[in-house]
Amino acid sequence: MSGLTVQDIVKPENLVYKKTDLMTDKTLSYCPGCGHGTAHRLIMEVIEELGKEHETIGVAPVGCSVLAYEFMNVDMQEAAHGRAPAVATAIKRVWPGRVVFTYQGDGDLAAIGTAETIHACNRGEKIVIVFINNGIYGMTGGQMAPTTLPGMKTSTSPYGREVIAMGNPLKITELVAQLPGTYFVTRQAVHTASAVRKAKKALMKAFQNQIDEKPGLSFIEIVSNCNSGWKMTPVDANIWMEENMFPFYQLGDIKKDGQLIEKK
Amino acid sequence: MGELKLMKGNEALAEAAIRAGADAYFGYPITPQSEVIEYLMAEKPEDRTGMVVLQAESEVASINMLYGAGGTGKKVMTSSSSPGISLMQEGLSYIAGAEIPCVVANVVRGGPGLGDIQPAQSDYFQAVKGGGHGDYRLIVLAPSSVQEMSDFVPLSFDLAFKYRTPVMIISDGLIGQMMEKVELFEQRDRLTDEEVIEKYPWATNGKPVGKERRILTSLDLDPHKLEKHNHHLQAKYREIEEKEVLSETLHCDDAEYIMVAYGSSARIAQKTIQLAREEGIKVGLIRPITLWPYPKKEIEKYVQKGIKGFLSVEMSMGQMVEDIRLVVEGRTKVEHFGRVGGVIHSPEEVLEALKQKLIGG
Numbered sequence: 001m002s003g004l005t006v007q008d009i010v011k012p013e014n015l016v017y018k019k020t021d022l023m024t025d026k027t028l029s030y031c032p033g034c035g036h037g038t039a040h041r042l043i044m045e046v047i048e049e050l051g052k053e054h055e056t057i058g059v060a061p062v063g064c065s066v067l068a069y070e071f072m073n074v075d076m077q078e079a080a081h082g083r084a085p086a087v088a089t090a091i092k093r094v095w096p097g098r099v100v101f102t103y104q105g106d107g108d109l110a111a112i113g114t115a116e117t118i119h120a121c122n123r124g125e126k127i128v129i130v131f132i133n134n135g136i137y138g139m140t141g142g143q144m145a146p147t148t149l150p151g152m153k154t155s156t157s158p159y160g161r162e163v164i165a166m167g168n169p170l171k172i173t174e175l176v177a178q179l180p181g182t183y184f185v186t187r188q189a190v191h192t193a194s195a196v197r198k199a200k201k202a203l204m205k206a207f208q209n210q211i212d213e214k215p216g217l218s219f220i221e222i223v224s225n226c227n228s229g230w231k232m233t234p235v236d237a238n239i240w241m242e243e244n245m246f247p248f249y250q251l252g253d254i255k256k257d258g259q260l261i262e263k264k
Numbered sequence: 265m266g267e268l269k270l271m272k273g274n275e276a277l278a279e280a281a282i283r284a285g286a287d288a289y290f291g292y293p294i295t296p297q298s299e300v301i302e303y304l305m306a307e308k309p310e311d312r313t314g315m316v317v318l319q320a321e322s323e324v325a326s327i328n329m330l331y332g333a334g335g336t337g338k339k340v341m342t343s344s345s346s347p348g349i350s351l352m353q354e355g356l357s358y359i360a361g362a363e364i365p366c367v368v369a370n371v372v373r374g375g376p377g378l379g380d381i382q383p384a385q386s387d388y389f390q391a392v393k394g395g396g397h398g399d400y401r402l403i404v405l406a407p408s409s410v411q412e413m414s415d416f417v418p419l420s421f422d423l424a425f426k427y428r429t430p431v432m433i434i435s436d437g438l439i440g441q442m443m444e445k446v447e448l449f450e451q452r453d454r455l456t457d458e459e460v461i462e463k464y465p466w467a468t469n470g471k472p473v474g475k476e477r478r479i480l481t482s483l484d485l486d487p488h489k490l491e492k493h494n495h496h497l498q499a500k501y502r503e504i505e506e507k508e509v510l511s512e513t514l515h516c517d518d519a520e521y522i523m524v525a526y527g528s529s530a531r532i533a534q535k536t537i538q539l540a541r542e543e544g545i546k547v548g549l550i551r552p553i554t555l556w557p558y559p560k561k562e563i564e565k566y567v568q569k570g571i572k573g574f575l576s577v578e579m580s581m582g583q584m585v586e587d588i589r590l591v592v593e594g595r596t597k598v599e600h601f602g603r604v605g606g607v608i609h610s611p612e613e614v615l616e617a618l619k620q621k622l623i624g625g
Contacts, residue, residue: 053471054470054471054472054473055470056470056471057336057468057469057470059332060481066483067483067485069479069481073471073477074471074477075468075469075470075471075477075478075479076468076477076478076479076480076481077331077332077335077362077468077479077480077481078362078479078480078481078482078483079328079331079332080328080331080354080355080358083324083325083328083331083355086320086321086324086325086326086328086329086332087328087329087331087332087335088332089318089325089329089332090288090290090318090328090329090330090331090332090333090340091332091333091335091336091468093288093316093318093329093333094287094288094316094333094336094338094340095336095338095457095469095470098469098470115321115322115324115325116321116324116325116328119320119321119325
């Protein structure tokens with residue numbers, strides 16, 4: 001190996017990895033250490049590998065990923081806050097042969113858009129919903145989310161989330177898994193290399209379900225971090241996520257091929 | 265001559281959606297317009313033309329379904345009544361901002377709040393002044409017969425796509441529920457997917473090979489770009505004001521007084537003209553057909569002719585009357601009369617108001 005020069009390394013035959021063309025060259029607007037960028041890339045890699053670049057329509061939410069359409073190099077629509085599942089439902093109904101997905105945060109999907117989420121799932125719309133859960137409202141500056149953990153400090157729960165007054169965190173993924181309209185429901189993460197590999201496999205399965213016209217909606221939660229909102233370094237945020245978020249939001253498949261997975 | 269049928273206004277609207285070649289209808293039931301979705305479900309337009317009909321979980325979902333499907337270049341429509349239309353205002357603002365064509369019908373009922381289920385015209389401000397947030401306009405068409413409930417559907421789709429803007433058909437519980445003879449227009453073909461792709465290059469239905477992706481959004485975090493977008497929208501609205509005003513006049517040539525009325529009120533005003541003329545009172549009617557853009561030039565014409573006064577007849581506490589006053593600017597008398605809360609004024613009441621407010625006063 002010692003004989004390799006830079007000129008050798010950049011030769012096409014030595015290429016081992018490249019950024020997918022379905023991510024634009026625009027600099028990501030996310031904070032360093034945030035999981036959004038990785039989640040975006042995985043979705044775009046899956047669409048590229050499935051050869052669906054020209055047949056995909058994505059729906060972006062309101063939240064940190066409001067600008068997802070700046071980075072995802074496919075046809076995109078920007079939905080009103082919480083309404084992405086209704087927007088995607090209609091796109092899929094009038095273009096049943098197209099691949100349609102939504103990309104939504106916890107406030108968008110599990111608070112303001114709960115009705116749209118549940119009804120799209122319950123109708124069994126043949127779409128993919130990617131749900132990024134970081135337990136906080138990142139874009140508006142760190143307010144409490146429907147998924148904020150008990151005791152967790154945010155700018156609107158500055159002394160910690162008190163469940164008696166502020167309610168419980170909502171496990172919406174377990175909730176939608178109970179609905180007959182969901183076909184595949186899983187919870188993943190993107191903070192380590194092995195988690196990324198598993199998340200990509202899950203995304204691939206979800207999009208493949210849609211292409212194969214499987215009867216129902218594929219729902220992928222990605223438990224992610226928000227080091228800015230959580231007021232931690234990126235490394236500490238990932239450790240905190242493993243120690244606090246994962247015990248509450250357990251990773252793994254919840255429903256596969258239309259069947260709930262029995263807990264051991 | 266087209267096929268003649270006796271239909272409710274709501275049914276005529278629904279049949280017209282199928283015949284206009286609509287690709288989809290998304291809606292949520294609410295009185296007094298539930299016949300629209302009931303008729304569509306019973307007609308199985310999926311079999312007739314391939315049109316999709318879906319009952320949404322709410323009016324909020326319906327309007328966002330219009331955003332989604334309309335944004336792919338398909339012809340889409342919803343209908344509702346006042347409280348449901350209030351729920352749609354956020355979506356309409358986004359649709360106007362992202363420039364997505366679609367048609368929304370409002371079969372107005374009494375308000376405010378839950379109000380009642382009887383006819384009213386009290387959603388005028390909401391329809392013509394914006395309704396949702398931001399500087400935008402809807403093209404607003406006001407049918408005054410079951411025939412126009414049918415005819416205005418294809419017209420609305422044409423305008424929506426011509427200007428890439430939402431169009432509202434505003435009627436009321438009277439026009440929606442009453443039955444009249446209607447001559448149905450010939451079935452128009454739905455566009456094929458290929459035709460949609462070819463015709464609407466802005467539509468997000470899958471990035472074309474060798475071309476840039478399309479983005480539909482109403483967001484621009486750069487204030488200078490957003491300001492430019494607002495100017496673009498306003499230029500479009502000025503063009504619509506220039507080219508798309510529709511109105512009708514009745515007995516205005518020799519009139520000393522003019523009633524201005526749209527929708528059901530225009531029908532009632534026709535009878536008032538007859539009663540008034542029997543008493544020797546020379547009164548005419550201007551019927552705005554587009555409520556926005558408003559027929560300002562038509563009103564101005566009669567101000568110039570020296571009309572003695574205008575009476576705005578509307579089932580509201582006085583909304584459209586403000587638009588008449590904006591044209592008249594104090595040069596002649598402008599008064600309002602109307603019953604509200606679902607009460608429909610009689611032709612005699614309108615005549616009495618005309619005498620008291622314009623002639624005697």
